[in-house]
């Protein structure tokens with residue numbers, strides 16, 4: 066269960082880009098008429114991909130698009146753990162902490178990232194680039210330790226691979 | 241080496257495209273079913289195959305299909321469960337990533353059998369890159385007349401789409417999944433009514449695992465009887481096993497049911513033994529929700545027979561000395577692993593994933609996690625061990641969905657088989673922080 070209290074500063078109105086709006090229209094079309102609420106998770110993913118996180122303003126906009134009450138969106142966004150309801154770094158590193166990954170060294174990888182970025186789980190690095198989170202099993206158990214960042218899976222992690230990744234990710238920003 | 245019915249072409253370059261998949265015999269089951277068989281004949285073949293649900297519970301698929309209510313003028317749905325979030329399980333992801341068209345083919349043939357004209361694949365949100373692969377394949381299938389109106393000139397219409405979750409293990413439970421697919425929080429529904437009567441948007445619905453639906457393809461192609469000849473007893477056909485933990489070669493394997501556990505762990509064609517030359521300490525053979533087995537009960541049953549990878553053999557001995565095939569999430573522990581730590585880790589998982597609707601589950605999972613944390617961190621007492629057993633009894637059977645049981649059973653099993661190790665954490669709190677207990681000795685029952 067996820068606990069979250071909405072922050073007042075989150076309410077600024079949000080508009081999505083034309084590309085996001087086109088994609089949202091397409092995915093709503095995947096459900097029968099009148100059942101557009103079914104698209105809500107897909108739409109929240111689209112919103113988060115564009116904005117980096119899901120503010121109350123973004124949820125209000127989603128409610129408007131889906132023609133449902135804002136509370137229906139809050140209820141959903143607070144239930145599912147993938148949605149970041151507070152601002153996060155440019156790259157959210159979500160490291161799996163569950164049994165099978167732990168058996169092959171997930172704890173070491175988590176502490177290594179903490180040391181390297183000088184942050185604890187749940188925090189964002191001083192330069193605003195990285196947020197470190199731990200998550201439960203991501204369905205990659207045979208290839209652990211692993212982490213997910215921007216929907217990409219990075220598997221069979223070693224300290225060297227973490228070093229490389231922490232360099233490669235910021236480089237994608239200027240590319 | 242096991243025969244491969246599902247993953248036979250997984251390594252063919254380009255097999256994720258319609259063209260290559262079709263060249264390798266893809267969509268033959270759609271052609272056969274839609275042109276030569278009635279829907280009921282397809283259901284009959286699935287019944288004859290003896291296929292049991294691959295999502296965890298092992299319920300016979302053909303029987304489940306025959307329970308689907310068919311009121312006049314009401315739409316029906318097939319929903320594929322691709323939530324795959326039971327720790328230790330990662331086979332569906334592999335199948336969808338490598339062979340998206342196999343799943344789509346299975347969805348078409350199965351939807352035809354059920355009379356569904358609008359079907360969905362519900363995939364966990366973290367598998368967004370897999371969603372994109374499958375969605376592209378769905379678009380190809382539409383472009384090639386395998387989806388949409390009048391498929392292959394048969395007069396049968398089907399719309400298929402894929403829909404993501406948002407990070408919640410509970411959405412693998414079929415009624416939570418349906419809630420989620422309707423755009424709501426993933427709170428499991430009270431049953432009855434069962435989805436077969438009132439499912440997606442209140443319509444009769446069948447929910448099946450990815451692998452179950454894919455297995456319908458070889459069943460229709462070769463016939464249910466031929467499929468039933470593979471395997472032993474009521475464990476027919478092949479099964480995808482996700483092997484993880486301290487193995488030389490973890491990964492996804494398609495095995496014929498009936499292979500010995502020993503061959504699977506140590507055989508050259510499979511996992512090739514325990515990593516780093518260590519010894520086996522324990523194994524959870526069917527995903528985190530099933531009981532753990534200590535070393536001496538992994539390759540042999542308590543009765544001294546060879547343990548096989550079948551529903552029956554893995555559960556031989558009941559919960560006292562057996563486990564379950566479950567989802568096929570096969571997790572292996574080497575001699576350096578701490579059972580208390582692992583039990584705490586999984587308890588934390590269930591506490592995190594409880595949807596919070598029923599108090600025995602919500603409170604019980606959180607409480608177990610706290611007690612196990614104490615034990616693991618050298619702050620536990622002997623009473624804590626019996627407390628865990630009591631909490632267990634309070635959860636078991638008292639909840640809306642099986643997550644409560646799934647959280648309780650593994651703790652009970654760990655204490656049953658590894659009590660000495662739990663007690664050692666209480667009597668040696670300092671030592672337990674810096675070293676491991678090691679292997680346990682088989683307990684002699686008197």
Ligand SMILES: Cc1cc2nc3c(=O)[nH]c(=O)nc-3n(C[C@H](O)[C@H](O)[C@H](O)COP(=O)(O)O)c2cc1C
Pocket residue numbers: 292293294295296297298299301304321322323324325326409410411412413414415447448449450452453641642643646
């Ligand atoms: C807490 C919980 C989680 C589950 N997770 C999954 C899952 O990730 N994938 C799955 O196929 N079945 C899962 N199931 C089982 C489903 O409820 C359902 O039985 C299954 O999808 C039926 O398909 P099958 O008959 O083809 O196995 C889960 C059940 C529970 C209680």
Ligand code: SF4
Pocket residue numbers: 410427428593594595596597598599601602639640641642643644
């Ligand atoms: S048993 Fe747990 S997960 Fe299932 S409905 Fe109750 S609280 Fe939710």
Ligand code: FES
Pocket residue numbers: 161162163164165166167201202203204205206207209211327328329
């Ligand atoms: S335990 Fe880490 S991906 Fe499953």
